[in-house]
Amino acid sequence: MGPDAAQRVGKIYGSNHGQFAPVTSSLDSPIWVHSSAVHGQGVFATRHIAAGETVIEYVGEVITMAEAIARHPHDAANPDHTFYFHLDDGRVIDALAHGNASKWINHSCRPNCVPDEVQGRIFIQTRRPVYKGEELTFDYGLFSDEPMSEALKARYACRCGAKKCRGTMLALR
Ligand SMILES: [Zn+2]
Numbered sequence: 087m088g089p090d091a092a093q094r095v096g097k098i099y100g101s102n103h104g105q106f107a108p109v110t111s112s113l114d115s116p117i118w119v120h121s122s123a124v125h126g127q128g129v130f131a132t133r134h135i136a137a138g139e140t141v142i143e144y145v146g147e148v149i150t151m152a153e154a155i156a157r158h159p160h161d162a163a164n165p166d167h168t169f170y171f172h173l174d175d176g177r178v179i180d181a182l183a184h185g186n187a188s189k190w191i192n193h194s195c196r197p198n199c200v201p202d203e204v205q206g207r208i209f210i211q212t213r214r215p216v217y218k219g220e221e222l223t224f225d226y227g228l229f230s231d232e233p234m235s236e237a238l239k240a241r242y243a244c245r246c247g248a249k250k251c252r253g254t255m256l257a258l259r
Contacts, residue, residue: 116141117187117222124192124246128221135216144171144188144201144208146181154178166241171201171208172229179208193255194223196248227257234258 116135122128135141146169149157159165160182169181169189181189188210191199199222200213210224223246232238239254252258 119187119190122192122221124194124221124223126192127190129187129191131216131218131220131222133218135212137212137214139212140202140209141199141212141222142186142188142191142210144179144181144185144210146171146179146185146189147183148173148206149178149180151176151178154180157182173206173208174203175206177206192221192223192246193226193244194246194248195225195244195251196246197223197225199224225257226255228255229257 116131116133116139117129118132119127120130129142131141154170157180158168160168169185171179171181173179191210198212198214198216198220199210201224202209202211210222212222216222228242230238234256239256242255244251244253244255
């Protein structure tokens with residue numbers, strides 16, 4: 087893949103895949119990382135989690151969009167896979183080096199969690215009760231500067247298995 091292509095895909099941000107680190111204390115962490123049926127690794131509930139509970143903060147290095155594009159891709163062999171989370175003010179959280187378990191949370195079109203941005207920080211909260219052993223997911227809602235096309239959707243294909251799966255992790259707006 088040439089530098090031009092890398093630049094293009096560098097404008098897509100989402101979050102994906104890291105190591106284990108609880109949001110509060112390791113003694114009461116409600117989650118753990120394990121291999122997932124959805125994709126690679128996933129994050130699972132170790133106990134019942136009530137609706138509206140913050141399970142983890144999406145942490146990492148907060149960088150500018152220009153820096154994020156310069157760092158992309160994290161993995162040349164898998165350029166569409168990033169550890170970025172896009173903030174409302176245009177900055178990006180890069181979880182590659184300083185992330186925690188949150189970067190392993192998989193996408194779902196019918197997720198049980200939702201990211202909540204509070205003053206430039208991202209907290210992953212449950213949007214319904216989650217049972218012990220369930221995999222945690224949120225909707226990545228990825229976006230791209232490229233025109234929407236079937237090829238672009240396919241590059242970010244979703245296999246979440248939800249009845250109303252939209253077939254892609256891109257936000258279709
Ligand atoms: Zn889906």
